[in-house]
Amino acid sequence: MDKGWGLTLEKSDHFVNKPVFGFNLNSGLDHLNNNKGLSMFPVNSKGGEEQQASPHERRVVRGEVDFFSEKNRPFNALVKKEINSHGEARDLDVNTGLQLVTANTRSDQSTVDDGMSSDAEDKRAKNELAQLQVELERINNENQRLRGMLTQVSNNYTTLHMHLVTLMQQQQQNSRTENTQQQEIVDIKSEEKKHENGGSMVPRQFLDLGSGVATEEQSNSISEERTISGSHNNNNNNNNNKLELSGNKRTGRDESPESEGWAPNKALKMNPPKPVEQSSEATMRKARVSVRARSEAPMISDGCQWRKYGQKMAKGNPCPRAYYRCTMAVGCPVRKQVQRCAEDQAILTTTYEGTHNHPLPPAAMAMASTTSAAASMLLSGSMPSADGLMNPNFLARTILPCSPNMATISASAPFPTITLDLTQSPNPLQFQRPPAQFQVPFPVGLQNFAPVQPNSVPQVFGQALFNQSKFSGLQMSSQDINESPQSQPQPQPLYNADTVSAITSDPNFASALAAAISSIIGGSHPNNSSSGSPNNANVNTSNSNKSGNSSFQGS
DNA sequence: CGCGTTTGACCCGCGC
DNA sequence: GCGCGGGTCAAACGCG
Numbered sequence: 001m002d003k004g005w006g007l008t009l010e011k012s013d014h015f016v017n018k019p020v021f022g023f024n025l026n027s028g029l030d031h032l033n034n035n036k037g038l039s040m041f042p043v044n045s046k047g048g049e050e051q052q053a054s055p056h057e058r059r060v061v062r063g064e065v066d067f068f069s070e071k072n073r074p075f076n077a078l079v080k081k082e083i084n085s086h087g088e089a090r091d092l093d094v095n096t097g098l099q100l101v102t103a104n105t106r107s108d109q110s111t112v113d114d115g116m117s118s119d120a121e122d123k124r125a126k127n128e129l130a131q132l133q134v135e136l137e138r139i140n141n142e143n144q145r146l147r148g149m150l151t152q153v154s155n156n157y158t159t160l161h162m163h164l165v166t167l168m169q170q171q172q173q174n175s176r177t178e179n180t181q182q183q184e185i186v187d188i189k190s191e192e193k194k195h196e197n198g199g200s201m202v203p204r205q206f207l208d209l210g211s212g213v214a215t216e217e218q219s220n221s222i223s224e225e226r227t228i229s230g231s232h233n234n235n236n237n238n239n240n241n242k243l244e245l246s247g248n249k250r251t252g253r254d255e256s257p258e259s260e261g262w263a264p265n266k267a268l269k270m271n272p273p274k275p276v277e278q279s280s281e282a283t284m285r286k287a288r289v290s291v292r293a294r295s296e297a298p299m300i301s302d303g304c305q306w307r308k309y310g311q312k313m314a315k316g317n318p319c320p321r322a323y324y325r326c327t328m329a330v331g332c333p334v335r336k337q338v339q340r341c342a343e344d345q346a347i348l349t350t351t352y353e354g355t356h357n358h359p360l361p362p363a364a365m366a367m368a369s370t371t372s373a374a375a376s377m378l379l380s381g382s383m384p385s386a387d388g389l390m391n392p393n394f395l396a397r398t399i400l401p402c403s404p405n406m407a408t409i410s411a412s413a414p415f416p417t418i419t420l421d422l423t424q425s426p427n428p429l430q431f432q433r434p435p436a437q438f439q440v441p442f443p444v445g446l447q448n449f450a451p452v453q454p455n456s457v458p459q460v461f462g463q464a465l466f467n468q469s470k471f472s473g474l475q476m477s478s479q480d481i482n483e484s485p486q487s488q489p490q491p492q493p494l495y496n497a498d499t500v501s502a503i504t505s506d507p508n509f510a511s512a513l514a515a516a517i518s519s520i521i522g523g524s525h526p527n528n529s530s531s532g533s534p535n536n537a538n539v540n541t542s543n544s545n546k547s548g549n550s551s552f553q554g555s
Numbered sequence: 556c557g558c559g560t561t562t563g564a565c566c567c568g569c570g571c
Numbered sequence: 572g573c574g575c576g577g578g579t580c581a582a583a584c585g586c587g
Contacts, residue, residue, distance in 0.1 A: 307560085308561085312578070
């Protein structure tokens with residue numbers, strides 16, 4: 001026989017006197033079940049992997065066996081057969097040299113000789129092999145189907161998102177026109193007329209961000225809003241000026257028009273007249289989302305590609321702060337900072353800033369959308385409080401109503417920053433992950449069938465962001481939805497949780513798409529178009545102060 | 556040789 | 572005005 005097949009159950013090798021069957025199930029669903037179940041492997045007698053001992057005897061000298069989860073033994077072990085002078089065989093792990101359990105020493109082997117003849121067993125094993133192959137094929141087909149579904153859903157999402165962005169831009173344009181007209185009235189009419197406009201209709205979303213720290217830009221934007229109101233056609237000129245100024249600061253930098261969002265802040269400040277939208281872009285750009293996560297591992301994968309462009313020692317922290325720029329598209333303005341926490345260096349803080357100007361792979365969509373939603377809510381102009389300041393508690397509860405302590409708003413930071421603290425587990429079941437290897441707590445899609453805990457973090461965010469009532473609250477201009485909700489007509493969310501849940505009934509799909517779709521709900525700011533905000537990334541930040549040795553790779 | 560990282564220098568904002 | 576700190580640039584360097 002040219003080719004022998006052996007079948008082992010459990011970790012029996014029992015190759016002697018038996019044809020050895022096999023193929024490997026562990027690459028399939030078995031992997032998700034801790035490698036329990038059959039372990040079969042091919043044996044090729046042509047390659048010196050097998051040797052004949054007698055006409056009906058086949059001895060495997062070397063073959064690949066997938067073992068079960070067992071201490072000190074790899075799942076895939078190469079087996080070396082040793083046969084002594086008495087014809088007794090024993091198996092050794094090629095890698096470890098350890099003796100494996102053999103049929104001679106175990107009586108409970110599933111492949112213990114049951115009296116069947118070699119041919120009969122061969123036939124039985126072949127049948128079993130055929131069944132398993134059919135099952136494998138079915139699994140592969142299912143895999144293919146699910147991937148197709150994922151692609152389709154992803155495409156639908158992109159289409160819907162773009163449509164939504166278009167609509168929101170139109171809406172914003174209309175709103176701005178109204179506001180401008182109202183502002184003209186304010187400018188022209190006497191002061192006692194001003195209160196008739198109520199002021200509340202004037203978009204305040206970019207005022208007083210950062211808990212009252214009204215930046216110079218914001219102040220400029222306010223005045224500019226009034227200035228422009230007298231001359232609408234200043235817009236184009238201002239934009240042109242901005243582009244020129246943003247590029248003349250440093251030559252050869254950010255040549256792409258898309259990168260204007262990352263034009264140096266000074267360029268923006270150098271440009272006295274700024275249209276409202278421009279100002280909002282600047283503010284949006286400055287919105288930051290920090291993600292704190294406990295990570296011993298040097299790498300965090302989020303599906304985006306990053307390039308390190310700087311590293312600095314930050315004051316008060318022995319660990320260096322690394323600066324990364326998204327390189328998935330030319331001129332993508334998204335940047336991020338990575339720094340370990342001074343108090344607990346196991347905690348990695350990743351701060352995102354900017355909005356991607358390119359499509360994101362599904363693996364990056366979840367994180368990007370979640371952070372985008374957070375940033376959008378942070379900057380949402382429809383949620384200023386009565387005193388013009390955002391209520392951090394409200395925002396925190398809005399983003400993560402199930403765990404208010406996970407989201408905090410920084411009031412002292414120079415930029416409005418929301419911090420998603422993933423180091424605190426509101427529900428232990430929601431944060432089950434390998435301790436040594438940090439995994440971005442967002443599903444990475446189904447492309448690799450990575451096991452996703454049903455109650456993992458993604459659903460935390462998904463639940464939070466799908467919470468329709470909370471998002472309706474975002475449309476209010478109240479200080480706190482729980483405290484003083486106003487009864488103004490509110491725009492209805494385009495989606496509701498039920499609809500999305502129905503679509504994403506599959507737990508994996510649900511968790512993978514929850515955050516992504518939620519960005520449509522929450523991240524409806526026109527400036528937050530396309531793929532949403534920043535992505536987390538692989539973080540390789542060594543604790544050494546000098547050589548960060550940080551590298552970021554997309555999945 | 557191309558690409559990514561490292562690292563010193565530079566720019567800017569802010570506080571004193 | 573000066574110094575400090577954050578952020579960025581870009582030449583040098585290393586690696587595949």
